[in-house]
Amino acid sequence: QVQLVESGGGLVQPGDSLRLSCAASGRTFSSYAMGWFRQAPGKEREFVAAVRRSSGITYYADSAKGRFTISRDNAKNTVYLQMNSLKPEDTAVYYCAARYSGGSYDQLRDYDYWGQGTQVTVSS
Secondary structure, eight states: OOOEEEOOOEEETTTTTTEEEEEEEOOGGGEEEEEEEEEEESSSOOOEEEEOOOSSEEEEEETTTTTTEEEETTTTTEEEEEEOOOOOOGGGGEEEEEEEEEEEEEEEEEOOEEOOOOEEEOOO
């Protein structure tokens, strides 16, 4: 079992930056690949970024490439999402997720554990 707690969301203006954190507890953090997803009002939850267990290889949605950076600190049991040049369309609840087994990094169904989410609002 893994517990995930997101933090760092808030209200920012277009062009601003924000860093989300996700603290994990429970089973060995380094055993899990980690991902960030988001869900805007009235829309389905979508993939944002993911990072492999130990290699640090990352994956990004097209909407995140060049602006967002996912990273992990296995010593701190934490995964981060650095978001730069934020746009109003980035407004959503952002969820952290952990996956233990195989599958696709961008598929919700392949993740085993989820956090409660943190709200990010980008508005002038």
